[in-house]
Amino acid sequence: MNLIATAHGAAFSAANLSFGYGAGPEIFQGLSFRTEPGEFVALLGPSGCGKTTILNLLSGFLAPKRGAVLINGRPVSPETAELGYVFQSPHLFPWLSVLENVRFGLRMAGRLDGRAQIAHARRYLALVGLEHLSDELPHRLSGGQRQRVSIARSLALEPGLLLMDEPFSALDAITRIELNEELLRLWSALGQTILFITHDIDEAIFLADRVIVLGLPPSGIYREVAIDLPRPRDRPHTRSLPRFAEYGEMLMDHIAAVMKAAPSSGRIAQRNFA
Numbered sequence: 187m188n189l190i191a192t193a194h195g196a197a198f199s200a201a202n203l204s205f206g207y208g209a210g211p212e213i214f215q216g217l218s219f220r221t222e223p224g225e226f227v228a229l230l231g232p233s234g235c236g237k238t239t240i241l242n243l244l245s246g247f248l249a250p251k252r253g254a255v256l257i258n259g260r261p262v263s264p265e266t267a268e269l270g271y272v273f274q275s276p277h278l279f280p281w282l283s284v285l286e287n288v289r290f291g292l293r294m295a296g297r298l299d300g301r302a303q304i305a306h307a308r309r310y311l312a313l314v315g316l317e318h319l320s321d322e323l324p325h326r327l328s329g330g331q332r333q334r335v336s337i338a339r340s341l342a343l344e345p346g347l348l349l350m351d352e353p354f355s356a357l358d359a360i361t362r363i364e365l366n367e368e369l370l371r372l373w374s375a376l377g378q379t380i381l382f383i384t385h386d387i388d389e390a391i392f393l394a395d396r397v398i399v400l401g402l403p404p405s406g407i408y409r410e411v412a413i414d415l416p417r418p419r420d421r422p423h424t425r426s427l428p429r430f431a432e433y434g435e436m437l438m439d440h441i442a443a444v445m446k447a448a449p450s451s452g453r454i455a456q457r458n459f460a
């Protein structure tokens with residue numbers, strides 16, 4: 187890969203965060219965790235436990251009632267340059283070409299001159315295997331291709347911390363597995379810190395150095411599991427390792443324990459982990 191990578195994994199910490207929407211109940215009370223620079227952390231938890239809320243707190247889109255979020259030692263805000271965000275659905279501008287979508291953030295940030303922006307955007311499109319679609323409009327792309335464009339757009343800003351909110355959950359299983367592998371290749375080349383939200387246990391194990399299992403509001407972190415599987419990881423090999431299945435069992439047990447505490451525990455709640 188021909189990289190211009192300047193991104194370095196950002197150091198990140200959340201200390202003693204408490205938050206609730208308006209006058210509603212607290213979703214978190216005293217939530218703390220940190221990541222090492224370049225670490226890949228998956229946050230796993232049932233629907234409604236506060237995963238998206240956490241990402242919005244960590245990115246500064248929401249302000250905690252108490253506590254602080256620091257990136258490289260400085261308080262976070264949505265303008266923090268080290269921060270990138272990939273949403274569950276790609277949110278591309280339908281009237282802009284694929285290339286211009288990737289270039290958009292660079293233009294907004296006033297980074298590089300026009301020609302250099304184009305070259306930079308092309309390089310990141312090439313990284314996600316879509317250079318040949320540079321001139322297409324988003325509606326002519328498949329769901330997986332659109333999500334790749336969205337990832338290229340975030341990566342083009344070379345964030346030190348990439349927040350990803352269930353980015354592949356709307357995709358079919360095969361595309362999802364391909365994109366998991368692609369994300370790991372990009373991450374090992376670029377070295378960002380990644381916080382990846384998912385409710386898919388296998389995806390969390392396959393990707394992460396560490397999986398954080400969230401409890402129900404307002405309990406915050408229920409358990410953390412370090413995933414000691416060799417890298418590079420690839421689907422047939424990694425997923426066939428006995429340790430992979432053991433981690434799956436362990437995480438399933440943790441999640442079952444979380445769900446047991448839910449007022450509506452039982453079959454319906456468990457389906458969130460299908």
Ligand SMILES: Nc1ncnc2c1ncn2[C@@H]1O[C@H](COP(=O)(O)OP(=O)(O)OP(=O)(O)O)[C@@H](O)[C@H]1O
Pocket residue numbers: 207210213231232233234235236237238239240385
């Ligand atoms: N804007 C809002 N105003 C009030 N309550 C909200 C708002 N957004 C989310 N909530 C509530 O906060 C809790 C956590 O929501 P959040 O979206 O963070 O969950 P999640 O874990 O991301 O769920 P999912 O897996 O379904 O995406 C839920 O009970 C939800 O109803």
Ligand SMILES: [Mg+2]
Pocket residue numbers: 237238239
């Ligand atoms: Mg969510």
